[in-house]
Amino acid sequence: MEMSTLESSLPNELFDFIFLYLKPIDIVYSFFNLNGRFNNLVYPFICTIDLSNVDECTLNKYCQTILPKIHHYIKSIKVDDKNIGSVFPLWLYSKIYPNLQSLFITIVEKDDKYLSYLKLFKQLLNLRICYGNGEDYKTVSHELCSNLFQSDCRLQTLYFQNIYVPINPHIIQRCVSIRKLIIKLHSFDSVYVLLNNLPSIESVNIHIPQQQQQNDIEFHYYDKNIPLTLPKLKELVFYGTFSVNYDYLELLLSHWCSNLEYLALNLYIDQFIDGERLEKKLLSKLTKLIVFHFCFRIRVVDNTLNIDDYIQTYKSSYWINNNHSILCFNQPLQCPRYCVFSLPYMFDEFTYVTNDLVNYRSNVNDNILLHSKRNKAKKITLHNKVPYTLELFQIIQKSFPRAKQLVFIDAPVHFLSDNLLNNLLVMKKIICMVFYLDKLNFLHFRQLLLMTPNVLILYTLQSLMLDVLRNSQDSSFQPLQSICDRIRDLRIKRYVTTGGSTQIELLDSTAQRQPLIDQYDHKQEEKKRQREERKEMTLSLQNLLLSKSVQGAEPFSGADDQDPSDWLDEIETILAIANVKDDARTPIAAQCLSGDAAKWYKQAKATIDGSWTTFKEELITTFTATTQKLNISTKLQNRRQGLNEPVQSYYFDVLGLCTKLDHRMGEEQKLLHLQRGLKLSLAQMTIPFNPKTCLELLAQAKRSEAAAAIQTPVTSIATTRTVTEEVSEEMAAIQPHLTHRRQSYLHDSQQLKYFSYNTRGRIRQQQQERWPRSQPSTRWFGPSYRQQHPDYYSLSTECYSCGKPGHFARECRSSRANYYPKV
Incomplete structure (x- = not known):
């Protein structure tokens, strides 16, 4: 009955939405075989099974109960290398998964369990092998080459991630099935051998991250071992992190890959290349090329050639007519270099970024921000000998919105500039940071963490982490606490010297990392204990201060000569100094009541209900006498600003009277009282501006008062009274003489009439x-x-x-x- 109700009440679209929050393995385990409707809903999850990141107990239960029922539906499987034996029994492989086409092997361990299955896996259509991130520089055995790159291989798509694949020219055979390939190789020689044995290749992504070792192979167009062309090759991505011989690559592309439609080159080269050479020797021969993306780090051979002259080579009609936007900036690494790249930037990693990126040059005067939404760089590698500037991080944030990882290869100890330390720039999308710096100032590291509050993965050296732990007791570490608590993957590395060479070792084992973890935990516990002690001491001091202050306050009895507003002001000042919150103020203030006020509080306690605002309103309403209100009202009506009285004194005096008269008086009424009592000179300067609030009136009156003080010196009240008295005395002295003269004048007027x-x-x-x-x-x-x-x-x-x-x-x-x- 429950299943019938569930089936009839929820539509299929809602189940699709629910499945987004569940793991594929849980979806199949929970809904498969309930009825025909749910079997149709979970069918996509049955065809593509994801068994990665599953514990051993759950996986064994799944293999025993679910896989035997759905094995004939499965077309693709994703599984960890350590569990490959449970999912693929060697003696039942062909019978268990008759329709299997694709396999994705993840988190390959050092024992490489999958190698024993290669003879079976090469009969699939798609194979993807991914090693862990910690194995970036590992080289797999020759079994891959001896099993996969053979004539009997049926694989059409083959991907290798985070691993070098050795290509042995004596083992590899001509393989006509492979169409798509992603691979890392040691040298350019391996590229030549590999492509020479893949005549049907359509798309290839080659990465040579390490320094190549050339065997001086000379490419010749008429060599019998080199095919005339790779006719099906339409897409080529070539990534050379370290020095690559561009002459060999140019020869290979121009003679083998004439049918290319998509070409992407990311190279670090010593040969000098400019726009003219690219156009004449490479691009003009690739007649079917539609899309061309590149990023070159070119060594500057001629010091007389500046960056403005270099960018001019990319302003020919070919580059302009084909809408190629090119940017260039200086890269002062071990030797002067130019970094020149096309827009939008289509590579996952943007390496060797320096402060000079801010001063880029363009062939069409395009702003790099115009292509920010299409730039695909997810990893930014910074390399600089001087402190990084605020402008650099601003252009990274705006120009590469997909960037999620920052890698610091080289930098000084104080690696952030002063303007970056004083201005906090928040980069919310950065979730991973990697430091290859053995020394770093803690304040700069703190600022960088504050810039990346959402970081989840942190790779750092042991010396830097110890420095962080030493400074964890400092008050400046407090803002970092929430950021550090959010980090889920912390990898600590250290320098190890063996045989005269220095290498970086990852502290993966618990025994290696436990001392640092224990030290950090001890620091945190000590810090927590000190914080609690300070809190208790602060509370005790506050209670002592409060008790002393309340005892010294005058009790309020509600007599006619006591003003409740003045008494509440005094009590609020005491409670504010003691840092007492509003919800705890009413009981403390009630202890200072006596007489009729204490009796009133006992009756109104239930109505007040501990509210400080209600307590004040009821107390003022109850104990403000009528005579007091009349006196306050009279004072307020007659209050006028003195001739030399500052407007600020007048302002607060009037507002105080308004509050005493009616604590609920509105802003408009207060404003009218203020305007009515202003002296004429200020009223003429403020009222035309029609201030809406009392604060606006005060600000305008202050400005007018300051302007009047600049024009006419202000005379003090005492001086004004002295001058008035002196004038009065002089007038009294000459009064008899003025009277006699007025009488004489009247007599002369009568004489003239005759x-x-x-x-x-x-x-x-x-x-x-x-x-x-x-x-x-x-x-x-x-x-x-x-x-x-x-x-x-x-x-x-x-x-x-x-x-x-x-x-x-x-x-x-x-x-x-x-x-x-x-x-």
Whole structure:
């Protein structure tokens, strides 16, 4: 009934989604043979069985219960080398898997159990053999060549990973079945021997990572052992990490591989190659070539040739018309070199990267970032004699988004520049880092780990790891704790000198790595104990400080003369110094209540429920008297900023009054109170900007106040009061004299009213006769007006000081002239 319900309730698409979260072996074990519907759902997992990374007990149970039922469906198997005997019994091999076509052998151990099955495996169509990452430089025995590269081999696809395959010209035979091949070889001689015996090859990927040993084989077009061509070869990928003789490779490609459609070359060569040579001697002869990718590390023979002149060789019509974007930068390794490569970068590894990558040159002025989404480099190998810069890691992050591994081959002890130490660049996609550095500054190593917070695999030398352990007690190691806890694969290497040569040995065994692990665990336990001790000491000090401070605080009884807001401010200051959290503040503050306030808390304790915010609101609402609110409201309404009062003092005073009046007062009301009391000069400068918050008003008022201080010196309040008092005293002293002068002025006005019109007209006529209007006035250059008209002054003037006619008070010579002070 349960199976019927499950079958009817879930559609097939949902089961496909569920299978994504299960291992293939568990899917087959759980759902096979339940009914016809589930057999159809798990059929793809039955045809392709994945038995890798399975423990021995589960594998034996699977082989006994499941494999006998599905063996005739199986077309492909993936299995670890150590379990190959359980999955492939030699005496039942042909009967158990009659339809088997492909086999993938993973994690090959040193004993190479699969070698005894090669005579059987060469009858398959596809075979893939992968050694562990720790066996990069191992060379397998000649059994591979004697069994697989033979005339009776039926394999069409053959892949070797992380292993060198020796090619013996005396053992290898002509094999016409192999179509696709991925292989690592020791030398270029092996390439020649291998391809000469694979006439039907269609796609080949050859890697020569070690230094080649040439046997001085001379290639000749008319040599009887060299075929005229490899007619079916359409795709060739050649990767030479160390020096490769480009002359031999050029000859091989131009004579053997004329039908190539895809060519990728990643070479480290000593011959000088430029765009002109590539075009004339190689690419022009590959008439069917469609795609060409390359990366050359070329030795600079002529020191007079700079990088700008070199990139010019890639600007011919051939390169431009075929849309070849070429980049070039300097590689100052043991000798000067140029690294020139095509875009997009189509190789898995980008090696010998230096700081000069930032200063690249392009033949079409393309930015490397334009092809970032198509660049396929997953491993970046850095090699530099100077500290790595921030700009280098930025261009790596932006230009190679698929990069997941960083390898540091050579660098100084302080291998990060100052700008990289001071600016944290986070590279979230890096999950693996490898160090071949025997010495490294811990601070630089710490910064690099902070740059790669998602790192899961770390290869490092023993000396560096010991340095890390020594610095693990330092406070700077704290941010690294979470990153180190996330690392799942830690491989420690050390230098071993044997027979006068120095090699790197991997500490794989538990006995070798256990001392380092024990030392690290001991450091961690000691660090944890010290952290707990510091925490307990901090808590004890906080409790002591809190008890002393609370005892010194004034109890709150709720009396009319006590302001609850002021009391709460004092209590909050004490609790903040003691670092008491909000959920623990209410019980501590309640201990300081007395009288009516204590009775109130007992009744409202259930309502408050330990909330500090509710406690404050209820206390202020309950114990704020009406008279206090009226006084606060009056103060707030009448509060005005003083003439010389700083705006900051006024701001906090008004906000304090607003809080006391109503702790729930909104921002708009507070802003209105602030604007109403601003002095006129600041109000005119701030209100037009229409500030939305109190902080915006304060910031604008401060700027206006600062501008006014620059234009006009600010006079202190004390100085202003002194000047005012002095002016008041002077005004009081001269007040009687001003009164007497005002009375004299009124008397003179009455006297002038009695002058007849005829007298005034006669005087005006005399003036016109003596000084006609046509003549210019000499009033300011000749005798005074009084001296020229003595009759007029004798009749109309009278001195206010002495009372005599004929002169003004300012001309009076009597002693009373000095009686009036100058105003």
